[in-house]
Amino acid sequence: xxxxxxxxxxxxxxxxxxxxxxxxxxxxxxxxxxxxxxxxxxxxxxxxxxxxxxxxxxxxxxxxxxxxxxxxxxxxxxxxxxxxxxxxxxxxxxxxxxxxxxxxxxxxxxxxxxxxxxxxxxxxxxxxxxxxxxxxxxxxxxxxxxxxxxxxxxxxxxxxxxxxxxxxxxxxxxxxxxxxxxxxxxxxxxxxxxxxxxxxxxxxxxxxxxxxxxxxxxxxxxxxxxxxxxxxxxxxxxxxxxxxxxxxxxxxxxxxxxxxxxxxxxxxxxxxxxxxxxxxxxxxxxxxxxxxxxxxxxxxxxxxxxxxxxxxxxxxxx
Amino acid sequence: xxxxxxxxxxxxxxxxxxxxxxxxxxxxxxxxxxxxxxxxxxxxxxxxxxxxxxxxxxxxxxxxxxxxxxxxxxxxxxxxxxxxxxxxxxxxxxxxxxxxxxxxxxxxxxxxxxxxxxxxxxxxxxxxxxxxxxxxxxxxxxxxxxxxxxxxxxxxxxxxxxxxxxxxxxxxxxxxxxxxxxxxxxxxxxxxxxxxxxxxxxxxxxxxxxxxxxxxxxxxxxxxxxxxxxxxxxxxxxxxxxxxxxxxxxxxxxxxxxxxxxxxxxxxxxxxxxxxxxxxxxxxxxxxxxxxxxxxxxxxxxxxxxxxxxxxxxxxxxxxxxxxxxxxxxxxxxxxxxxxxxxxxxxxxxxxxxxxxxxxxxxxxxxxxxxxxxxxxxxxxxxxxxxxxxxxxxxxxxxxxxxxxxxxxxxxxxxxxxxxx
Numbered sequence: 228x229x230x231x232x233x234x235x236x237x238x239x240x241x242x243x244x245x246x247x248x249x250x251x252x253x254x255x256x257x258x259x260x261x262x263x264x265x266x267x268x269x270x271x272x273x274x275x276x277x278x279x280x281x282x283x284x285x286x287x288x289x290x291x292x293x294x295x296x297x298x299x300x301x302x303x304x305x306x307x308x309x310x311x312x313x314x315x316x317x318x319x320x321x322x323x324x325x326x327x328x329x330x331x332x333x334x335x336x337x338x339x340x341x342x343x344x345x346x347x348x349x350x351x352x353x354x355x356x357x358x359x360x361x362x363x364x365x366x367x368x369x370x371x372x373x374x375x376x377x378x379x380x381x382x383x384x385x386x387x388x389x390x391x392x393x394x395x396x397x398x399x400x401x402x403x404x405x406x407x408x409x410x411x412x413x414x415x416x417x418x419x420x421x422x423x424x425x426x427x428x429x430x431x432x433x434x435x436x437x438x439x440x441x442x443x444x445x446x447x448x449x450x451x452x453x454x455x456x457x458x459x460x461x462x463x464x465x466x467x468x469x470x471x472x473x474x475x476x477x478x479x480x481x482x483x484x485x486x487x488x489x490x491x492x493x494x495x496x497x498x499x500x501x502x503x504x505x506x507x508x509x510x511x512x513x514x515x516x517x518x519x520x521x522x523x524x525x526x527x528x529x530x531x532x533x534x535x536x537x538x539x540x541x542x543x544x545x
Numbered sequence: 546x547x548x549x550x551x552x553x554x555x556x557x558x559x560x561x562x563x564x565x566x567x568x569x570x571x572x573x574x575x576x577x578x579x580x581x582x583x584x585x586x587x588x589x590x591x592x593x594x595x596x597x598x599x600x601x602x603x604x605x606x607x608x609x610x611x612x613x614x615x616x617x618x619x620x621x622x623x624x625x626x627x628x629x630x631x632x633x634x635x636x637x638x639x640x641x642x643x644x645x646x647x648x649x650x651x652x653x654x655x656x657x658x659x660x661x662x663x664x665x666x667x668x669x670x671x672x673x674x675x676x677x678x679x680x681x682x683x684x685x686x687x688x689x690x691x692x693x694x695x696x697x698x699x700x701x702x703x704x705x706x707x708x709x710x711x712x713x714x715x716x717x718x719x720x721x722x723x724x725x726x727x728x729x730x731x732x733x734x735x736x737x738x739x740x741x742x743x744x745x746x747x748x749x750x751x752x753x754x755x756x757x758x759x760x761x762x763x764x765x766x767x768x769x770x771x772x773x774x775x776x777x778x779x780x781x782x783x784x785x786x787x788x789x790x791x792x793x794x795x796x797x798x799x800x801x802x803x804x805x806x807x808x809x810x811x812x813x814x815x816x817x818x819x820x821x822x823x824x825x826x827x828x829x830x831x832x833x834x835x836x837x838x839x840x841x842x843x844x845x846x847x848x849x850x851x852x853x854x855x856x857x858x859x860x861x862x863x864x865x866x867x868x869x870x871x872x873x874x875x876x877x878x879x880x881x882x883x884x885x886x887x888x889x890x891x892x893x894x895x896x897x898x899x900x901x902x903x904x905x906x907x908x909x910x911x912x913x914x915x916x917x918x919x920x921x922x923x924x925x926x927x928x929x930x931x932x933x934x935x936x937x938x939x940x941x942x943x944x945x946x947x948x949x950x951x952x953x954x955x956x957x958x959x960x961x962x963x964x965x966x
Contacts, residue, residue, distance in 0.1 A: 254652070257652070258652070259648055261644065261651060262644070262647075262648065265644055358733065365734070366734040367664075367665060367733035367734045368665045368688055368690070368734045369668070371672065371695070389676070391651065464640055465669075465672055466639055466643060466669045468640075468665055470637075507644065507648065510634045511632075514596050514634055516634075
């Protein structure tokens with residue numbers, strides 16, 4: 228693996244083979260298909276956050292806001308607009324993406340802790356709207372009364388509503404499309420400018436890169452991706468609730484990104500997998516499962532600041 | 546031909562690798578075994594928020610369910626099969642709750658589901674249970690819609706609805722304290738629906754509402770709300786907050802001496818909250834959904850004794866009984882029908898009456914056919930500063946009202962059941 232962050236082709240193949248065959252091997256190791264779908268959705272969310280955190284170098288601590296807006300947008304569209312899964316996903320993504328773009332324009336001049344604090348504030352604003360607006364969002368009880376609909380693509384009828392495996396592949400297809408787009412963006416001149424801003428903002432500015440504009444676009448794109456993930460999450464649960472917008476979820480996403488390795492494209496997916504599987508497995512054994520995640524997180528930050536994927540990289544260099 | 550030495554064939558690295566793999570397999574064994582275990586035991590999945598704001602009631606529900614399971618197994622199990630209770634933590638989060646429900650259904654192949662204290666999680670689990678045609682008993686989530694407009698053929702509920710709670714106390718509070726009421730309400734759906742139900746009753750009785758303070762969940766300082774409530778000069782202050790908020794609010798009421806000027810009352814009170822209060826703050830008129838100290842109730846003494854054994858000598862709370870009654874309901878109806886088929890069992894539970902060894906209270910206790918709500922008694926009375934018969938005897942029951950006397954008619958719940966063909 229080179230400094231550019233490009234993933235080795237063999238590793239790429241391994242990732243995709245593992246993901247494609249997940250419904251077949253998950254059961255053998257004590258997992259289940261819905262767990263795989265959850266890893267993909269939260270992995271995509273963490274990768275969207277990492278688009279900002281790892282590749283642009285700004286930390287958003289309120290990204291759950293856009294995740295939750297995507298979830299509510301998708302749920303509301305399925306409930307009130309039309310019983311179409313793709314349309315609902317599109318509307319959910321647009322809701323989160325558009326609000327993210329508008330509000331993002333207001334925070335591009337903030338940096339560091341101030342940027343993080345404003346994003347937390349945004350997150351809590353939407354959290355309380357979802358929590359209090361009972362008539363629209365169902366308040367604390369959450370938004371229910373919608374369910375994902377089977378796909379009708381031309382002559383094909385794909386039942387993602389009742390068939391868990393079919394839904395997994397639907398999520399995987401969405402995930403693949405989103406990460407392909409994300410990878411393309413990062414390899415484009417625009418993506419290189421983002422890396423330049425991350426490495427040395429002042430220098431990038433002197434080189435004539437419109438830094439604020441780039442950060443704004445990166446923020447908006449990150450919101451679009453994470454809203455898409457939020458929409459998938461609503462479809463996965465057939466439910467949206469205010470915790471989808473809460474800052475504690477934002478914190479979990481940051482943990483996933485850092486745990487897996489925030490300088491690596493696939494790091495957040497690995498972090499999400501570790502987080503979700505640990506939560507799923509350890510929380511059945513003890514109610515103190517968060518302590519284990521916490522200990523792992525502390526160990527990673529102290530000893531492997533480049534995350535779990537960073538360990539692999541250090542070994543391959545040595 | 547020369548025979549190769551063992552060391553040459555099996556290298557040092559291979560040995561280390563084998564040992565390491567064997568070691569890892571030991572660690573992973575429970576993980577793999579769980580999926581591969583035989584289907585012999587009958588499995589009940591229980592999802593409750595064991596961490597977070599509702600941890601205390603959730604743990605008590607699990608304790609009650611465990612007691613029921615151990616009693617069943619001691620008596621030969623359920624349908625001749627041993628019973629296994631698989632407990633999962635929903636952490637008060639819908640996404641986690643749904644994930645745990647799928648895990649229990651898809652991987653562990655549970656035959657029944659129980660849970661959750663959090664109404665939102667309970668409704669989401671009910672959805673998963675219906676998709677998979679599994680009988681689900683909601684043990685401790687009170688929101689009306691579970692047995693109201695979102696009712697489902699496979700979902701039954703043990704605890705009260707908010708409407709039942711408010712109907713149980715309204716007339717009594719009105720007679721006892723007067724017609725000017727002031728509410729202190731938790732600012733989320735549960736509080737809103739409870740307040741609305743009480744307001745409707747107050748209006749019917751011809752009373753006046755002097756105001757309502759909406760307090761965010763997790764409020765620690767109630768002084769501003771309490772001063773406003775006192776200034777409105779009501780006949781009674783109605784507290785609808787729950788859990789730790791109830792504890793904080795009652796403590797401050799006593800500190801400010803408000804209880805000397807205005808009586809304090811409310812709907813649902815829990816033994817867990819009263820136990821968490823200093824003795825001078827154990828005041829007010831309330832309803833309990835179940836109470837342990839009842840005279841002349843058959844089988845109650847054994848239940849109390851059994852819970853004491855596992856609960857550090859403490860008495861059972863309503864939550865213990867909810868967990869116990871949920872498991873026993875499944876065992877009783879399965880034994881009666883001799884099947885685990887969810888549709889047959891759900892039909893059989895319509896108007897199913899709980900026998901004395903399970904209901905542990907007076908009055909007829911049964912699941913109403915129209916909305917699948919358990920008609921359980923309401924225990925109305927006053928908090929006590931010091932335990933009378935036991936340090937935990939903190940509630941003086943004055944009246945026990947039958948559930949069907951306080952439940953709104955089925956037609957008013959908005960429940961329409963759609964049975965699978």
